[in-house]
Amino acid sequence: MDYKKTGEMESISIDDCDDRKLAETIIATHPIPPFDKSPYDGFAIRSLDTANASQHNPVTFKVTEHIGAGHRAQNAVKAGEAVRIMTGAEIPYGADCVAMFEICQTYEQDSNHFMTIKRTIKPGQNIIIKGSETSQGEILVEKGTRINPGVKALLATFGYAKVKVVKKPVIGVIATGSELLDIEQELEPGKIRNSNAPMIVSQIKRAGGEPVYFGKLIDDFEQSFEAIEQAIQHVDFLVTTGGVSVGDFDLLPAIYEKLGARVLFNKIGMRPGSVTTVAEWNSKLLFGLSGNPSACYVGFELFTRPIIQMFLHDNKPFTQTIQATLEEDFPKPNPFTRFVRAKINYRNGSVYVRPAGIDKSAVVTSLSNTNALMVLPGGTRGFEAGAVVDVLLVDSLSGQETFSISHKKVKRQI
Ligand SMILES: Nc1nc2c(c(=O)[nH]1)N[C@H]1C(S)=C(S)[C@@H](COP(=O)(O)OP(=O)(O)OC[C@H]3O[C@@H](n4cnc5c(N)ncnc54)[C@H](O)[C@@H]3O)O[C@H]1N2
Ligand code: MOO
Ligand SMILES: [Mg+2]
Numbered sequence: 001m002d003y004k005k006t007g008e009m010e011s012i013s014i015d016d017c018d019d020r021k022l023a024e025t026i027i028a029t030h031p032i033p034p035f036d037k038s039p040y041d042g043f044a045i046r047s048l049d050t051a052n053a054s055q056h057n058p059v060t061f062k063v064t065e066h067i068g069a070g071h072r073a074q075n076a077v078k079a080g081e082a083v084r085i086m087t088g089a090e091i092p093y094g095a096d097c098v099a100m101f102e103i104c105q106t107y108e109q110d111s112n113h114f115m116t117i118k119r120t121i122k123p124g125q126n127i128i129i130k131g132s133e134t135s136q137g138e139i140l141v142e143k144g145t146r147i148n149p150g151v152k153a154l155l156a157t158f159g160y161a162k163v164k165v166v167k168k169p170v171i172g173v174i175a176t177g178s179e180l181l182d183i184e185q186e187l188e189p190g191k192i193r194n195s196n197a198p199m200i201v202s203q204i205k206r207a208g209g210e211p212v213y214f215g216k217l218i219d220d221f222e223q224s225f226e227a228i229e230q231a232i233q234h235v236d237f238l239v240t241t242g243g244v245s246v247g248d249f250d251l252l253p254a255i256y257e258k259l260g261a262r263v264l265f266n267k268i269g270m271r272p273g274s275v276t277t278v279a280e281w282n283s284k285l286l287f288g289l290s291g292n293p294s295a296c297y298v299g300f301e302l303f304t305r306p307i308i309q310m311f312l313h314d315n316k317p318f319t320q321t322i323q324a325t326l327e328e329d330f331p332k333p334n335p336f337t338r339f340v341r342a343k344i345n346y347r348n349g350s351v352y353v354r355p356a357g358i359d360k361s362a363v364v365t366s367l368s369n370t371n372a373l374m375v376l377p378g379g380t381r382g383f384e385a386g387a388v389v390d391v392l393l394v395d396s397l398s399g400q401e402t403f404s405i406s407h408k409k410v411k412r413q414i
Contacts, residue, residue, distance in 0.1 A: 010166075013162060013163075014156065019397075025143045029136065031135050035130050038089050040098055042098045043085065044073075044083045046078075047122055050120045053120055067086065073093070175196055177218075208312050224251050228255055237308075261280060272361035287303060317401075319400075321400065338375070341369075370394070
């Protein structure tokens with residue numbers, strides 16, 4: 001976070017603003033509603049005229065006008081007069097209440113319309129007063145908020161045809177490894193299809209970034225160095241996958257060195273993703289994620305995602321963490337904190353969690369089932385069903401201010 005960057009602002013059409021982060025605070029530029037209006041279809045009248053109305057004493061009004069929403073009455077309502085008014089129409093001058101159709105009887109006589117009611121109506125009854133929902137100047141949505149359908153409704157309410165949003169961080173993606181095939185290629189002996197790049201592209205989009213895929217690289221130093229050096233020029237952050245460990249063809253450490261990038265860390269006491277490396281070059285963060293699919297996924301969610309949120313001016317950049325009950329035993333002990341790809345589900349008002357599949361760094365199949373990362377603190381014993389564990393809601397777009405997982409011992413450890 002010491003190396004975070006915050007994005008600049010751009011102005012875009014409201015049509016394109018879904019899920020973007022607001023770059024300005026939305027303040028009510030007019031009251032809502034902007035005029036006194038009727039919540040019902042009925043008659044706008046003077047409450048005073050109903051003072052003596054009762055079952056035995058119906059009061060009759062002459063209907064002088066007929067207005068729908070969007071239209072205004074021509075004349076003020078005078079004693080004994082009623083304006084037939086529809087939901088959403090402005091209350092005519094002189095009227096101070098509305099009688100719903102359901103309590104009114106109407107009749108016509110000599111081409112004149114009349115209405116009678118048999119009960120009193122109080123002053124102000126059935127009127128939505130101007131500004132009763134929001135007064136002018138009220139702060140409605142804070143800068144940094146993600147634009148959801150409700151925020152969009154407010155933007156439209158206040159006439160924001162153009163919306164100021166935070167520019168998305170442009171994040172380069174490069175996959176490394178001579179074993180990688182493109183998606184459309186047939187399998188060949190010893191080769192696998194590149195699944196990490198499309199996965200990272202998708203993770204970047206989910207987090208609100210703008211991915212740029214630069215392709216895959218074979219394990220050749222010069223070629224890889226050049227491609228990475230080139231790519232960095234065009235992005236805010238660069239994510240690579242593979243080649244960060246200690247293998248003979250793991251080229252990233254040497255590439256960082258030749259670039260003169262400052263490696264912030266290259267090992268983390270966690271599983272998977274222990275090889276996750278982050279370097280800084282020219283104020284740009286380079287995320288060296290593992291080649292192993294599950295480790296790559298976890299490395300992105302824990303390290304790249306919050307940096308994206310920070311760039312987007314989100315004051316809650318960290319993935320929301322809740323507590324859930326482990327649904328099955330997890331007997332495998334591990335000295336390191338584990339971020340288990342997991343699935344949460346809700347039952348009887350409680351949250352439960354279980355591993356999404358095989359809990360191995362090299363596994364790809366568990367990821368499709370993953371909507372959360374279950375945090376199992378390091379220790380020498382496994383965990384029993386019923387244990388309450390921290391869970392990062394990677395599928396949720398709500399964040400939190402700090403990264404908080406309890407390193408406390410989980411009860412019901414085996
Ligand atoms: N002697 C040691 N060996 C390893 C260590 C170690 O500490 N000492 N760490 C292991 C751990 S943990 C991990 S995780 C991996 C990390 O390896 P790299 O990040 O260097 O990744 P690669 O070696 O390039 O590939 C690992 C694995 O992932 C597959 N892969 C790579 N890219 C993709 C892709 N785009 N799509 C799908 N799969 C991909 C690759 O074929 C390998 O199977 O290192 C351990 N070794
Ligand atoms: O980085 Mo490795 O995934 O710890 O398995
Ligand atoms: Mg390797």
